[in-house]
Amino acid sequence: MKVSIVGASGYTGVELIRYLSFHKDVEIAQIVSRQFSGKKLSSVFPHFSKTPYEDLIFEEDVDKESFDIYFLCLPHEPSVELVKELTDKGKKVIDLSAAYRIKDIHKYPEYYGFEHRFGELLDRAVYGLPEIFRKDIEKANLVANPGCYPTATLLALYPGIKEEVVVGDTVVVNALSGISGAGRSVKQHFHYPEAYGNAYAYNPTKHRHTPEMEDVIKRVTGKEIKVRFTPHIIPVSRGMISTVVFNTNLRKEQLVELYRLEYRYEPFVRIVPQPPQIKNVVGSNFCDLYVDLDERTGQAVIISAIDNLGKGASSQAVQNMNIMTGLPEDKYLKTLSEISILFP
Numbered sequence: 366m367k368v369s370i371v372g373a374s375g376y377t378g379v380e381l382i383r384y385l386s387f388h389k390d391v392e393i394a395q396i397v398s399r400q401f402s403g404k405k406l407s408s409v410f411p412h413f414s415k416t417p418y419e420d421l422i423f424e425e426d427v428d429k430e431s432f433d434i435y436f437l438c439l440p441h442e443p444s445v446e447l448v449k450e451l452t453d454k455g456k457k458v459i460d461l462s463a464a465y466r467i468k469d470i471h472k473y474p475e476y477y478g479f480e481h482r483f484g485e486l487l488d489r490a491v492y493g494l495p496e497i498f499r500k501d502i503e504k505a506n507l508v509a510n511p512g513c514y515p516t517a518t519l520l521a522l523y524p525g526i527k528e529e530v531v532v533g534d535t536v537v538v539n540a541l542s543g544i545s546g547a548g549r550s551v552k553q554h555f556h557y558p559e560a561y562g563n564a565y566a567y568n569p570t571k572h573r574h575t576p577e578m579e580d581v582i583k584r585v586t587g588k589e590i591k592v593r594f595t596p597h598i599i600p601v602s603r604g605m606i607s608t609v610v611f612n613t614n615l616r617k618e619q620l621v622e623l624y625r626l627e628y629r630y631e632p633f634v635r636i637v638p639q640p641p642q643i644k645n646v647v648g649s650n651f652c653d654l655y656v657d658l659d660e661r662t663g664q665a666v667i668i669s670a671i672d673n674l675g676k677g678a679s680s681q682a683v684q685n686m687n688i689m690t691g692l693p694e695d696k697y698l699k700t701l702s703e704i705s706i707l708f709p
């Protein structure tokens with residue numbers, strides 16, 4: 366399969382090149398970047414020297430005809446039109462932006478600041494969280510790869526909402542993100558002296574991932590469950606923790622068993638005995654999940670850890686590609702190079 370990576374100079378694009386470099390069923394045939402067009406991959410990113418694509422040249426324009434699969438690693442708005450053009454040509458597309466994630470087209474102006482014009486294509490797009498929508502992904506031509514916070518949070522919530530053990534209509538989510546979640550372009554508050562040694566919450570009452578999470582919860586449960594979501598920045602490059610709290614009538618052993626059973630055959634979800642640490646998942650497609658019950662309050666406390674650039678973006682995109690093309694889902698996602706680096 367020949368693939369094109371558009372937005373290949375950004376954090377998710379570069380990470381995708383890393384994951385696909387050793388995928389033997391794939392040839393990376395095109396990498397698109399406006400700022401580096403004409404340059405060799407290894408001259409811009411020296412860590413690719415003496416690896417399979419070191420001599421690949423960044424191109425300025427997207428060749429929309431020649432390849433089988435297109436990974437779009439672009440900001441949301443530029444993705445909207447390009448996804449439409451590529452799917453009209455019958456291409457398979459995995460879009461890492463939010464351009465096709467939310468089914469309600471009216472949410473785009475409010476949360477993303479642009480009008481979305483392609484409602485019919487939004488309806489057809491499949492939300493690329495394999496643990497929930499695997500069967501739909503198998504048949505999809507357009508996969509909307511989830512955001513990093515929704516991936517971490519929905520994996521922590523899914524068994525609870527699927528088996529209807531969440532009591533009430535609100536779940537509380539507090540999450541921590543490494544700075545690469547904000548992309549590679551320079552922003553003052555992520556400048557080293559301002560980010561190092563610092564941590565803070567942002568968008569505490571209105572974040573664009575809230576409608577994305579609530580949309581999926583509604584599709585799973587048929588109910589309006591609200592997400593009380595507070596994201597935080599922590600001074601690491603990559604890695605994400607999401608702590609999900611909901612009221613439940615289950616006892617601790619029942620809750621743990623529910624999660625263990627739901628995920629027992631999932632190749633990338635690991636139930637862990639202690640609160641998870643990002644260093645165990647960074648550089649990989651794994652999600653580590655800790656399940657507990659606060660007996661004083663009767664609340665489930667589920668804590669997940671992922672790599673925002675891995676399961677939260679690029680390696681999840683490869684998992685989706687494997688599913689869409691009928692390959693084993695974990696193909697080349699568990700080679701040695703993708704097992705996380707414990708002491709980076």
Ligand SMILES: NC(=O)C1=CN([C@@H]2O[C@H](COP(=O)(O)OP(=O)(O)OC[C@H]3O[C@@H](n4cnc5c(N)ncnc54)[C@H](OP(=O)(O)O)[C@@H]3O)[C@@H](O)[C@H]2O)C=CC1
Pocket residue numbers: 371372373374375376377378397398399400401437438439440441443461462463511512513545546547548549550673674677678
């Ligand atoms: N970072 C993360 O943890 C996650 C990110 N995402 C989503 O994935 C997408 C990519 O994210 P990320 O890699 O972090 O972003 P980056 O900002 O690091 O990279 C985006 C790339 O897109 C290209 N680009 C920027 N603006 C335009 C434009 N107007 N038209 C065409 N190309 C453009 C740039 O390359 P050039 O200028 O060289 O052309 C840039 O390198 C985003 O939609 C993001 O929301 C999803 C999950 C997690």
Ligand SMILES: CC(=O)N[C@@H](CCC(=O)OP(=O)(O)O)C(=O)O
Pocket residue numbers: 461462463511512513514542543544545546547548596598677
């Ligand atoms: C640290 C940081 O800024 N994070 C981003 C989320 C990144 C992400 O997963 O996702 P999208 O694809 O939806 O942009 C934010 O809060 O907007």
